[in-house]
Amino acid sequence: MALAEHTVDLTASSPDSTPAKPLVTGAGKWKREIEETAAEDAARSRIMAFAKHAGATIKPFVPVPCDPDMSETPSEASGILMDANRNRIMEHAQQVNDRKNTALLAELHAERVARQAVKEGISQPDTNTSKATSLATPTVTVLTYNVWFEEEVALGERMAAIGDVIVETGFPTVICFQEVTDSIWALLSSATWMKQYEACAAGGQAYYTALLYRKSAVTSAQPFSLHRYRNSVMGRGRQEVVLSFGDKTCRFATSHLESPCGWNQPMTNPRKAQCKMAVEALDESGEANVIFAGDLNWLPADGALPLTDGWVDAWAELEPDKPGYTYDGKQNAMLLSRYQTRLDRVLAKLVDWKLGSIEMVGQEAISGVTQTVAVKGGLKETPVLPSDHFGLLFTMQPR
Template identity: 35%
Template sequence: MFAGKTEYLSTGDSKTSLCSKAIKIMTYNVCSGKDYKLHNRILALGDIIRHHSPDLICLQEVTPEIHGFLEKSDWWPEYKCLMSRGMDYTEAGMVCSNTRKPLSKRQKQRSYFCMQMSKLPVDSFDGVPFSDSVMGRELCMANINIGGVTLVLGTSHLESPSRPRLRSNERVAQAKESLILLGGRGSCNLIFCGDMNWDDKTDGPFPLPDGWVDAWAELKPGEDGWTYDTEANAMLSAVVHKRQLRLDRFVCKLPDFEVQGIEMVGKEPIPGVLYVKVDVARWKSKEKICRQRRERMLPVLPSDHFGLVLTVTPQPGSCAPSE
């Protein structure tokens, strides 16, 4: 489904300008949880978007409420919004806003969804559900026209681990399926990004075919790149078990573009915004279950994940229609 502005660029939308400019692409898991001052966090996300002015945006864990906050932003009209049909649920999460019918069990399991946004011309968009997902996960794909060259941008939120199952097999299968689907959209220039939920210790190396690169590993070798970090993200500092993982990634196959830079964003607390973290400790003493409640005030960040911004530039002479 296409929603939002129908014109892609207000200025500089000629082939010449598109071929000469750096293209910025953002991926961000925006955290659907309301406990963390949701409205403040979405405003902070908007500040990040205004500051970096990405040409293309991929968001995960978007809820109808988050979508509603975003579309009221002053920067929203600059973008075309791309979502799969059937994913724009009502805020109650119980009725599909397209059909007004009650959601199926599978639909209820995906109460949040992925969303893409583009300042650049979009030739086509599609959302393909994964065949093996019990969580209703899917791959969103947009064919972006950059001066006559097609760039296929895909995003997803791969299967999440849920105790006692880590669901590693499902993630690996979904990653492989995603790269195959992206490669079938008529272009050799491909980017796959999003919350991969990837843990190299359990999932192994990301399954990259020949010609694909992991942008962070390529540009920042030796740097951890943890986008989910219970030590660096003060909003998560109260968790019991330390977790530092590079869940969010950009993987690319770009013969007509050069991968120039990648940076992590959303690492600073929102000034003056705190939330109450409630901990309840339980223990057994003399055949009695004891409980102790403790409240702590913790900082709020734009999300429980950090975001990533990738910069690519067209190779000289690449601006010709893709075969």
């Protein structure tokens, strides 16, 4: 197993991807599933082709110090390209900033209410602004969200809506993002809610993963790390961080496993091998409590997840009667495909905690925002949601 991965101490470095995409009408269920799943990767080829044509070296903004040995300096032309793009996106985001003021005012109002309550002698727990010091094992929440790398679709509004999800769900303890681009990371990093978090973006590719934890919720944290899959042709890897909550610790990991590349390249074997490598490596870490959450791109044809003893699929355990489609062409009106599948997973191996709850988030269209897309026979206006995926919010409770 150790020979199959390359481990890097992080605060920035690698996942990506690059599928191709023949979209044909299929013969048989298997072919249709692969073809329709490939639809979610439609923009990926365009982005990668453009980046290659432009000669751009993608280097993300990272809010924690990087190991200088792992840093690469972008070319001057690449830096100008990224700066111009980031400025364009930030200007667009400013246009929707007023919509976010309500949430900010609500936060400020809550702080004023809390201060007044203290003056009046009313106890007000503060879980978002003060460092965790209690030795009692806390309830922990984990949000995993593929944020969709498509920058041409209402990017500012979509990232603001994802920020709303974070605030409305009570600032999850740990956040796992996939398909983060430099422009997306610039928007997320500048958001008010981000002040609550320590964050690390993997970087190094056109899009990548990011791992965050709420600073006030932990008593201590080990450095972020990145583990690259050597069998990946898309630059994929797994980010990890070990967090302490009083006298209990838990290792959190996120990944974006190899994506299908059309009906004739489902990438099933590399994806299954990556999942197996991840589970085995997390087992070998020695941590009693482990959460592995992300976009695993797991298709029905991939079969059972390669889980060892003690691991469970949280959705299958907690919501066995619900399909849990995080990519859902019937419920997500932004999608043109009718394909439905459970690409995103939260896998858990717990001793000091137990499974609590799991739900999908980001299922509502953004008010007043639409897109116009080309379809057979003309154009179609659709609503816009925060992402082409729904997020998963998982809660684990102390035993």
